[in-house]
Amino acid sequence: MPQSTTSGPTGPVAPVVLPVLSLVFSIAGCQSGAPSAASMVDQGRPLTGASATLVVQGLSCPLCATNIDKTLTRVPGVQAAAVDLSRGEVRLTLAPDRKPTRAELAKAVRDSGFTLSEIREP
Numbered sequence: 001m002p003q004s005t006t007s008g009p010t011g012p013v014a015p016v017v018l019p020v021l022s023l024v025f026s027i028a029g030c031q032s033g034a035p036s037a038a039s040m041v042d043q044g045r046p047l048t049g050a051s052a053t054l055v056v057q058g059l060s061c062p063l064c065a066t067n068i069d070k071t072l073t074r075v076p077g078v079q080a081a082a083v084d085l086s087r088g089e090v091r092l093t094l095a096p097d098r099k100p101t102r103a104e105l106a107k108a109v110r111d112s113g114f115t116l117s118e119i120r121e122p
Contacts, residue, residue, distance in 0.1 A: 043106070046077070046099035047121055053105040054090040057081065064114070070114055071112040075100045 035100040052071075059065065065083035068090060072081040080093040094100065102119055109116040 002119065005041040016105040028034045043103040044101055046101050047094060047119070048099065048104075049121045050096070051122060052092045052094060052096055052105075053107060054109065054116060055120070056088055056094065057117055059085050059088050061085070068109065068114060069096075071108045072105070075104050075108050076091055077104075 018095065056068065059068065062085070065085055069083055071082045072078050072092065077095045077098040078092050079095050082091045082093075083089075084091070092105075105119060106116045
């Protein structure tokens with residue numbers, strides 16, 4: 001069945017408008033996710049406590065939990081990861097002698113296919 005598109009004065013609009021809108025939104029997008037200079041410096045700083053909580057977007061099923069759990073426990077300094085699917089959080093237990101950096105944790109979450117929103121330290 002042919003795709004329906006809206007026609008403009010020069011032909012179909014949807015094939016042109018949608019990519020343009022996507023580009024506009026990606027350029028103008030929400031700036032709240034853009035890292036500040038201070039947060040970029042903090043990326044290389046190791047966490048300091050015995051535990052941390054990661055707020056992760058996209059966690060929705062037990063397979064997701066297993067995937068991110070395995071990836072995070074491979075990060076040096078992470079001893080254990082407990083995923084709470086209902087809250088979209090991962091509670092980490094950290095090694096006393098080696099703490100992971102925020103950048104290491106963010107990369108592990110990204111490599112698992114998810115988006116890290118926040119890292120909370122007690």
